Amino acid sequence: xxxxxxxxxxxxxxxxxxxxxxxxxxxxxxxxxxxxxxxxxxxxxxxxxxxxxxxxxxxxxxxxxxxxxxxxxxxxxxxxxxxxxxxxxxxxxxxxxxxxxxxxxxxxxxxxxxxxxxxxxxxxxxxxxxxx
Numbered sequence: 001x002x003x004x005x006x007x008x009x010x011x012x013x014x015x016x017x018x019x020x021x022x023x024x025x026x027x028x029x030x031x032x033x034x035x036x037x038x039x040x041x042x043x044x045x046x047x048x049x050x051x052x053x054x055x056x057x058x059x060x061x062x063x064x065x066x067x068x069x070x071x072x073x074x075x076x077x078x079x080x081x082x083x084x085x086x087x088x089x090x091x092x093x094x095x096x097x098x099x100x101x102x103x104x105x106x107x108x109x110x111x112x113x114x115x116x117x118x119x120x121x122x123x124x125x126x127x128x129x130x131x132x
Contacts, residue, residue, distance in 0.1 A: 011075040013038070014047040019074045021083040022059055022066075032061070056090075063104060067093035 014029040023029040030047045037060040038045050055070045068087040
């Protein structure tokens with residue numbers, strides 16, 4: 001009986017990330033793990049790794065980088081409130097994400113677009129050149 005309970009607590013990392021709603025599909029979770037966007041204790045993981053309670057993972061999704069601690073295991077994808085019960089994000093991680101979001105919103109990261117300038121940008125360029 002104890003052996004059956006032990007097997008029930010085993011879940012693959014890609015399946016857990018999918019169930020915790022970090023990625024929309026298991027295939028995306030597996031691809032993220034294989035491309036090195038998921039680390040455990042500073043090392044790259046494999047999709048078949050079995051997360052344990054208390055494990056700390058660093059996840060990169062888009063612009064965001066999160067550090068989460070495993071609180072519960074599940075291989076079933078449920079609603080977002082239930083999925084948030086599976087992990088706890090560290091306070092340091094939340095602060096870094098909020099700071100990065102504020103910088104992106106302020107345009108401080110120097111995000112430029114390739115392509116021709118808009119009408120407003122052309123007017124600004126023309127007035128800048130004529131002043132000098």
